[in-house]
Amino acid sequence: MNRTTPRLPKTRLLLAGAALLAIGAAPAPTAPTADLILTNARIYTVETGQPWAEAVAIKDGKILAVGSAADVARRKGTATRVVDLGGRFVMPAFGDAHAHPIFGGMSHARCSLHAGKTLDDYRRIIADCVAKTPGTGTIFGSGWNQSLFPPKGIPNKELLDSVSKDRALIFESDGHTLWVNSKALELAKITRDTPDPKNGTIDRDASGEPVGALEESAMALVEPLVPPPTAKDLEGAITYTVTLFNSLGITSWHDASVEWDKGGTSKALDAYKAVKDRGALTAHTVMDLHWNNDRGLDQMPDIVKLSARAREIGLTANGVKFFIDGVIPQQTAAMLAPYEGTDVKGATQITPDALAAAVAQLDARNMQSHFHAIGDAGVRQALDAVESARRSGGAHDTRPMISHMNVIDPADQPRFGKLDVTAIFQPLWACNEAYMDLAIERIGPKRATYIYPSGSVLRFGGRLAYGADWSVASANPMEGIEVALTRVAPEGDRPPLGAGERITLAQALRAYTLNVAYVNHLDKQTGSLAPGKSADIIVLDRNLFETPVRQIHSTKVLLTLFQGREVFGKLQPLGR
Known part of the structure; x- marks a missing residue:
């Protein structure tokens, strides 16, 4: 039987309305x-x-x-x-899901090679930096392109020696390789007899002599030669990044690795607070604290302490960044199968058990895990760690994310959607250019079809968020959007890199906006x-x-x- 609300007689409705007016019903x-x-x-x-x-x-x-x-x-x-x-x-x-605001700002404040296109450009820029910096101290900078050093992207000390043999010259590329001159090697006491450190490589010639490149943890051998940044330097770097990013339409970022000291202090966090307190941090900022692979779970109390301090001062540092492997041209990225023509697979910098244990503890604390993984074995190890944490502790809204993923094995591409892990790609990298030639030569044609498979991750139900990895690459989202849609470099004329992995404009815009907000736990706010x-x-x-x-x-x-x-x-x- 159908039921309807009974109708009140008209006289009763009029009386009810009069009563409401009589008691002064609110407008x-x-x-x-x-x-x-x-x-x-x-x-x-x-x-x-x-x-x-x-x-x-x-x-x-x-x-x-x-x-x-x-x-x-x-x-x-x-x-x-x-x-x-x-x-x-x-x-x-726009948002940026993977940036290095302090490193990037500092790299432009010191001796920047970003504008150089040739080795002669580098020589000229470095000579100018030396001339403008009196004294005998180290000249430090960044921004050189590995593709200018074929066939393996490994630079040599001779070019730097031609500029100066009296002062240490040290230049960073992508956070994984340092280019140094003979004076820097001498001051750091690096010789043919110096052993490679754990998770690091001193590049050498056929006779065993260091050639002038230091990989991964070997970079720490010359770290004492680099003047540490002052508080003013750190604040200036953040302010530089804010100004640049705002000019590119970016008002939120994910700082992918904030350094901190044993005991739970961080000069970087102090610098963020200083910039924020004077009203100059015109961006929603979320930070990852750097996980030290040389330590174990003993560092967790310091990380928790730092995260709590960030909240107290109005900042967010609820994530932890794990560096699982290196890069492909130098064969330090961890691969499931050996690099072409070798028996080398690369190696992970943290064991699977140690990573899984750390992620499980973070998950239990509702803290976010962020993984640097470039090789397909590195990507699998990150996904396995998340899956293990989910099995042991249940589902938490921690929104884990994996960055870079130059190669994702087809068996792992569906796992992003199944595990709700966000894929953080640098879309500008997904095109045929000189650096990509080095990578494809190392991994061969079959695995080259799995390079930056953004379209496949989406088709399998995964989520993309874009970040430039600035200052390793341009922070301009417009350039990244174009490459995401074309898989061709802006103004480039080479064939698309994996044309089947192109995505739509709507998907790219979402990856640069709402999905960045999602991984920052800010999707309800921006x-x-x-x-x-x-x-x-x-x-x-x-x-x-x-x-x-x-x-x-x-x-x-x-x-x-x-x-x-x-x-x-x-x-x-x-x-x-």
């Missing part, structure tokens, strides 16, 4: 009005239920309303600033344009959905808002 609340309305725009929200809008209203740094121009106009009050964007393209600000979220918004000079795909890298950010505040560009004269 309907007035909807809040906006501080700022951006209207007449093409707004891509990255919200599945409402992907497009015409206007957005902002109040107290948060989004008040998103929708049609007419609907949002209802939020206009007497003090509301209304900016007509003339049909410009608007979207959520990453898309929805009421209640932080007003982290960018305005571009073109509509990405209407731009020829090979021109996306040329797109410019006109305006960046962080929490509703202009941190790059100006609303005027943008909206005349």
Whole structure:
């Protein structure tokens, strides 16, 4: 039998209404009005239920309303600033799921080789640094390209010696290799008789003489020669990164490895606090604490202490970064099968049991695990550690993530979705260029089909989040987006690298916005344009959905808002 609500007689309804008026029933609340309305725009929200809008209203740094121009106009009050964007393209600000803000800022503040394209460029830049730095101290810098040192990407000391034999010259590439001159080797007492340290290699010629390259843990042999950064240096590096990232439309990042000292102190954390306290940290910032592979679970109390201190000062350091292996050209990345023409597989820098135990303890504390894994064996070890933690402790919302993954074995590609592990790719790397030639030569044609399989991870139900690994590579999301869609270098003319792994624009934008917010545990606060979220918004000079795909890298950010505040560009004269 159907039942309906009984209808009250009309006289009873009138009497009820009169009674409410008699006791002074409260009027309907007035909807809040906006501080700022951006209207007449093409707004891509990255919200599945409402992907497009015409206007957005902002109040107290948060989004008040998103929708049609007419609907949002209802939020206009007497003090509301209304900016007509003339049909410009608007979207959520970008995030970066893997950056090194302090290392990157410092690398540009010291002797930067990033602009060099040839060995002669490096020689000129380094000579200029020496000339501008009086004294006899070490010249330290970074940014050299391994592809300029074929066939294995290993540099030699002769070029640096031609610049100076009297001062130590030390240059970092990607966090895995140092290029040094003879003076640096001499001061560090590195000779043909010096043994390779655990998890490290002193590159040598056929006679056993060091050639001028130090791999992985061998880099620590010259560390005492590098002047440690001051507190001012660290703060300046963070400020440099904030300014650069805001100019690229980035208002959130994941610092992929914060250094700390035994006992639970961190100069890097202190520097972040100083920048934040003066209002200059205009980005949502999440940090990983560096796991020391030379220690064991004894370091866990220090990590927990540091994480707690970060919370006390208004920062987030709830993740731990594990370095599982090295890189492919130098054959230090851990592979399931030997490198082509060798019996070398590379090696992991932490044992599977030690990694699994550490991840299980972090999982039990609701802390996040972040893994550097480049070879397919390294990727499998990271996935195995997560799976083991899930079996032993149950599911926790820790949102583990694996970065780089130059090669993922086909058997492991479905595991990202099954284990809910986010794949952090550097999309700009997924194209045929000189460095990739070195990698493919090492692993051979079959495994080359598994390089950066972003499309496959998605098809198997996995999640992608993008991070540039800046300053190892350009932080510009526009360049990364184009390569994600084409698998061709911006302005490059070589064939696509694994054309079947291309993804769509919508997928790439999500990987640079909402999915970064997800791994940062900030997806309820930022990453898309929805009421209640932080007003982290960018305005571009073109509509990405209407731009020829090979021109996306040329797109410019006109305006960046962080929490509703202009941190790059100006609303005027943008909206005349």
